[in-house]
Amino acid sequence: MKGGDVAGLLIRQARLRRDWSQEGLCQGICVPSYLSKIEQGKAVPSPEVAKLLLHRLGLIWTPEPEGLDPCWKALLSGGPDFSSCYERLVQPRQESLACSPLAADALLLAAFYADEMRPLPEEWEPFLSTRQLALQRGLQGRWEEAVRLEPLPLLAALHGKALYAKGEYTIAIEVLRDAYRSAADAGYPHLMLFCRLWMGNCNSDLGHMEEMLAHFAVAERLAEALGDTESLTSIRYNVAATQLELGQPEKALPYFAALPHPCFLNLHKLAICHEQLGHREQALAAVQQAESLAATEMEQHMLALVRYRLEHPDYLHDSAYGTRLLGCFQRLRDTYPMGFARFHLPWVLAWYKANRQYRQACRLLEEFPAK
Secondary structure: OOHHHHHHHHHHHHHHHHOOOHHHHHOOOOOHHHHHHHHHOOOOOOHHHHHHHHHHOOOOOOOOOOOOHHHHHHHHOOOOOHHHHHHHHOHHHHHHHOOOOOHHHHHHHHHHHOOOOOOOOHHHHHHOOHHHHHHHHHHOOOHHHHHHHOOOHHHHHHHHHHHHHOOOHHHHHHHHHHHHHHHHHHOOHHHHHHHHHHHHHHHHHHOOHHHHHHHHHHHHHHHHHHOOHHHHHHHHHHHHHHHHHOOOHHHHHHHHHHOOOOOHHHHHHHHHHHHHOOOHHHHHHHHHHHHOOOOOHHHHHHHHHHHHHHHOOOHHHOHHHHHHHHHHHHHHHHHOOHHHHHHHHHHHHHHHHHOOOHHHHHHHHHHOOOO
16 A cells, blocks of 8 residues: 555644644645645645654654564464564554554454454545555455455455354355365465365354364364474364264263363263263362362363262153253253254264153254254
């Protein structure tokens, strides 16, 4: 983006903050009609005029700051070094970048760096390049428009993730598949890994376990090649959890039992592995350990169901258990990704079957097709 373009917006913002008129600001520098065009982005001032106007407003124009190309490369490729690059090249220079030709770049990079990605104020849009506007549309959640403006693999991948969050898993898989191909063509392996992980998650929530495992197998190879230990941990957890869900606790147990510092979900799955293998004491020990880590009411409910089954052998004919189970299952469906409810589906079906509630069981099987 040309520096003069963004200079017009910066001049307008600073002038309005000071409550100055255009006539007062431009006196001795240019005519008011020319300043008006500059502020609207309809005219590009010379470097000297921009400098004089900004100086009168108390701002120091930095005409040629050090470039931000390394940050853009890291962001657009999905690279893990984006945060460190931003902290090195942008954070220490925020004040000077804010009054430079790279002001919009700095703001967009800051938005993607933040935990909650927030778009730029709309007044910036007439001054943005096509690529910057595409990223702005992404920050606004207008993903399809963003990709039409600039078909960046990053935008397509984030669009797929956004669709997953809305529960539109089938469409998300299609979008992520296209994003994966684009990332491969561009030579972005970290973004390829991102797409495979989210395609795996989508298939998991759809109950397509074989497809999920296939995506995670590719993701695991990519993560190993990239040395991405965080992704490897996530992949191996999901594979073990899937083995447990497929009724293979003997395959899942070695993973969960070997973790040196298990989190709540690890211990929850470990307890169920032992439960299904008939290891009652080990299951209760895992439940007790997990109880100290349960951070939410839902986690407490999930653990309480496991403990109830272990302590009440006839739980399938216990109305108190049924009330707890069905309440927990409904809350999982309402507030969590579908995979959480699907994981608890076998116990709900067993409850319905044991209590001859076959119509409810059939309805659930229609809503959750067989794996």
